[in-house]
Amino acid sequence: MSTSPLIEIEDLRIRFHGDDGRVTHAVDSVDLSVANGATLGLVGESGCGKSVTSLAIMGLLPKQNAEISGAIRFDGFDLLKTSDQTLRDLRGNRLAMIFQEPMTSLNPSFTIGDQIIETILRHRGGSRKSARERAIELLRRVHIPSAERRIDDYPHKLSGGMRQRVMIAMALACDPQLLIADEPTTALDVTLQAQILELMRELKAASGAAIILITHDLGVVAEVCDEVAVMYAGEIVERATVDELFSAPQHPYTVGLLGSIPRLDHRAEQLATIEGMVPNMAQPPAGCRFSARCPFVLDACTRTPPPLVEISAGHLSRCIRAPLELLVS
Amino acid sequence: MALLEVQGLVKHFVAERSLFGRALAHVKAVDGVSFSLEAGKTLALVGESGCGKSTVSRLVLRLIEPDAGAIRFEGRDLLALDAGALRAFRREAQIIFQDPYASLNPRMTVGQILAEPLALHDLVPAARRRERVEEILRLVGLEPRLARRYPHEFSGGQRQRIAIARALAVEPKLIICDEPVSALDVSIRSQILNLLRELQDRLGLAYIFVSHDLAVVKHIADHVAVMNLGQIVETAEADALFASPRHPYSRALLSAIPLPQPKAKRATVLLEGEIPSALNPPAGCRFHTRCPFVVERCRSEAPALLADGAGHATACHRTAELPSADAILPTDGGFSPTLSKLVAAFSRKTEGGRPAGVNIQCAASTTK
Numbered sequence: 291m292s293t294s295p296l297i298e299i300e301d302l303r304i305r306f307h308g309d310d311g312r313v314t315h316a317v318d319s320v321d322l323s324v325a326n327g328a329t330l331g332l333v334g335e336s337g338c339g340k341s342v343t344s345l346a347i348m349g350l351l352p353k354q355n356a357e358i359s360g361a362i363r364f365d366g367f368d369l370l371k372t373s374d375q376t377l378r379d380l381r382g383n384r385l386a387m388i389f390q391e392p393m394t395s396l397n398p399s400f401t402i403g404d405q406i407i408e409t410i411l412r413h414r415g416g417s418r419k420s421a422r423e424r425a426i427e428l429l430r431r432v433h434i435p436s437a438e439r440r441i442d443d444y445p446h447k448l449s450g451g452m453r454q455r456v457m458i459a460m461a462l463a464c465d466p467q468l469l470i471a472d473e474p475t476t477a478l479d480v481t482l483q484a485q486i487l488e489l490m491r492e493l494k495a496a497s498g499a500a501i502i503l504i505t506h507d508l509g510v511v512a513e514v515c516d517e518v519a520v521m522y523a524g525e526i527v528e529r530a531t532v533d534e535l536f537s538a539p540q541h542p543y544t545v546g547l548l549g550s551i552p553r554l555d556h557r558a559e560q561l562a563t564i565e566g567m568v569p570n571m572a573q574p575p576a577g578c579r580f581s582a583r584c585p586f587v588l589d590a591c592t593r594t595p596p597p598l599v600e601i602s603a604g605h606l607s608r609c610i611r612a613p614l615e616l617l618v619s
Numbered sequence: 620m621a622l623l624e625v626q627g628l629v630k631h632f633v634a635e636r637s638l639f640g641r642a643l644a645h646v647k648a649v650d651g652v653s654f655s656l657e658a659g660k661t662l663a664l665v666g667e668s669g670c671g672k673s674t675v676s677r678l679v680l681r682l683i684e685p686d687a688g689a690i691r692f693e694g695r696d697l698l699a700l701d702a703g704a705l706r707a708f709r710r711e712a713q714i715i716f717q718d719p720y721a722s723l724n725p726r727m728t729v730g731q732i733l734a735e736p737l738a739l740h741d742l743v744p745a746a747r748r749r750e751r752v753e754e755i756l757r758l759v760g761l762e763p764r765l766a767r768r769y770p771h772e773f774s775g776g777q778r779q780r781i782a783i784a785r786a787l788a789v790e791p792k793l794i795i796c797d798e799p800v801s802a803l804d805v806s807i808r809s810q811i812l813n814l815l816r817e818l819q820d821r822l823g824l825a826y827i828f829v830s831h832d833l834a835v836v837k838h839i840a841d842h843v844a845v846m847n848l849g850q851i852v853e854t855a856e857a858d859a860l861f862a863s864p865r866h867p868y869s870r871a872l873l874s875a876i877p878l879p880q881p882k883a884k885r886a887t888v889l890l891e892g893e894i895p896s897a898l899n900p901p902a903g904c905r906f907h908t909r910c911p912f913v914v915e916r917c918r919s920e921a922p923a924l925l926a927d928g929a930g931h932a933t934a935c936h937r938t939a940e941l942p943s944a945d946a947i948l949p950t951d952g953g954f955s956p957t958l959s960k961l962v963a964a965f966s967r968k969t970e971g972g973r974p975a976g977v978n979i980q981c982a983a984s985t986t987k
Contacts, residue, residue, distance in 0.1 A: 335804040435892075449893050479667035480831065481890045481909075484875035488889055506805060509877030532881040537955035542965065548879065549962035550809035552838035554861070555878050555953035561809035561838070562966045567774060585968025618960040 295323035296500045297347070297468055302360035304342055304351065315571045316342045318524045320360075321598070324468070324517075329494060329501040331515035331532070333508065333547075337568060339524040340504045344470045346370075347502075348387055349377040364468065383413040386466035390473035392453035396445040402429075402456045403441035409463045428459040432489060451482035458489065465497060472504045487513055508551060512536060520544050523569055523579040526598060529606040540607035540614055542584045578609070586611050620694055621655040622825050623679065623793060628652040628688035630674055634898055646897050648674040649685075650849035653924075656842070658792060661819065661826040663840035663857070665833060665872070669897055671849040672829045676795045679827065680712055681705060692793075710740045713786035717798035719778035723770040729756070729781055730766035736788045751788075759784045760814060776807035783814065787822075797829045812839060833876055837861050845869045848897050848905040851924060855931035864944050865933040868906050874947040883953075886946040904936070912937050 304317040317339040324330045332340045345351050347362055362369040389395045406425040429437035432455040475483040511518055518535045520528040528541040539545050549562025566583040569575050577592040598608045631645040649671040656662045664672040678685045690697040716722040733752045737743045743751045753763035759780040786794050800808040830836050844854040853866035864870045871888040890909045895901055901908050907917040916936050926932035
């Protein structure tokens with residue numbers, strides 16, 4: 291990691307206040323940083339807080355019922371304290387986001403060209419003509435065939451894979467420094483997923499932007515990311531480089547995840563299972579949040595919440611039993 | 620004799636009608652599909668959205684009627700059955716759907732959901748039904764006391780267990796699993812896959828497993844059929860297909876799956892372009908618009924599905940000329956020695972101290 295990260299999240303906590311007065315702890319004490327040009331994978335299952343974290347970075351959480359504390363430092367700003375006006379200037383410009391559902395994230399009543407051009411004009415100004423040229427060039431960059439004709443199409447005329455390309459083109463419109471991609475390929479077929487992942491790798495190499503890739507698919511992480519943060523029940527439970535995480539995981543949850551996926555490159559008679567269920571986040575457990583499902587649990591685990599500690603250089607785990615190798619040697 | 624034999628199945632849906640109701644355009648959802656399935660085995664139908672795999676699964680149960688073809692179940696011609704006989708047949712073949720949130724009636728308790736098929740087929744006298752429902756729940760790893768609850772009180776994985784329990788209630792010989800784990804989280808997925816395998820071993824069930832995920836298919840299938848735009852392009856024993864995929868489409872699918880192995884070195888076949896529409900499939904070989912090995916002949920002449928001596932069938936003009944698939948195959952070794960040991964320890968420990976009602980309890984011979 292370089293000395294000054296592009297974005298630094300410190301002690302981020304997000305609580306949602308429900309209509310019935312219940313408080314849900316969606317994200318708890320998350321610390322993250324991403325260096326210029328690096329790709330960080332944020333991995334976890336439904337409800338672990340990975341998408342909420344990304345929405346907090348973008349300032350897209352509803353103010354009425356989301357209580358956010360901590361700091362998100364990006365290029366001299368604290369995104370949690372900046373004015374809405376500044377945020378609007380940053381979003382779509384230096385901060386960009388790609389959502390999972392390309393079917394619903396484009397406006398159906400405008401052509402894709404209009405939508406890309408709007409972004410360019412809002413942040414860069416200039417003439418509509420030059421913005422249109424830039425839009426065509428962006429569509430070419432994401433490999434949309436005959437971009438100069440396609441630019442006047444409405445979203446419904448494009449297939450899912452094409453729409454996701456348009457979303458990416460739009461996100462890249464102002465050369466963002468940070469791109470957040472929330473499950474960008476989950477809704478796509480595998481051959482299209484491979485195309486989009488290839489495209490993301492290309493863009494990463496060409497633009498030097500930092501990427502936060504949110505996904506539940508460990509295969510996607512291994513192919514695209516440099517570093518990984520695994521989230522469970524609102525907390526980061528492990529943080530490491532991809533190589534380290536996949537060869538020597540240091541949190542039991544990560545072990546369970548890696549053991550439970552059917553893989554083409556490993557034959558398993560029986561897949562590992564993670565028994566039990568995610569804790570109710572209205573009343574998070576007192577100790578380790580994974581303790582109820584953890585096969586390596588000790589009494590101490592259920593008493594106090596474990597801290598995220600560095601096991602080896604750059605490899606952090608929120609487990610008092612780490613390093614886990616010692617349990618099996 | 621095979622449990623299920625399907626010959627030349629065809630289903631075209633009308634996509635557009637003229638003012639007078641004449642069909643103007645057809646979606647060729649299934650166009651000449653043949654396969655057979657032995658009792659107690661798993662056949663996987665694999666392909667991308669719109670390839671017709673789900674339509675095939677519904678045709679086999681006659682949930683929709685085919686336009687042409689033959690379906691035989693234990694030698695009986697299914698298409699000749701009248702309504703009464705068809706209902707009797709449905710006792711022998713059941714289906715599990717992808718979305719466990721949509722496939723259970725929210726107004727019925729789990730007990731009612733499971734007792735309904737028993738009553739419909741008059742399998743168990745009313746007085747004994749409650750007891751039987753409890754047996755079935757135990758069989759899929761749920762506690763019997765849960766019978767009084769409603770579907771909304773369950774998580775996705777538990778709901779899928781209930782859907783499986785409902786299918787098992789009538790003691791079928793065949794269960795069609797239409798993307799049964801696609802909507803589930805990774806850790807829940809493995810529970811359901813393990814459950815399906817255990818049930819197969821114990822009850823001798825045959826599965827038709829419809830999926831887009833080849834990694835899941837490799838784990839569960841005995842036999843695989845790869846479909847593209849309404850046709851089977853390759854079919855073989857699972858081991859043979861994963862060891863040497865022949866059709867360019869199967870290879871592309873296989874190589875497109877991201878491996879959870881950061882340093883994996885393998886070539887990927889990136890297909891250009893989009894999936895053509897089944898409304899207007901390309902002439903000749905339906906894969907030719909995206910095929911990296913296309914030649915002139917592919918554009919005009921549709922290849923036949925030809926089997927070799929071992930039963931590995933491929934529909935490609937260039938089967939014999941294609942380069943070896945070795946470069947795109949994932950090599951074993953996804954698990955580092957440390958990871959292997961950790962996963963083994965993780966599984967061993969969970970086997971030992973299973974929380975009640977989450978996994979399969981001893982349910983020996985509850986179905987007979």
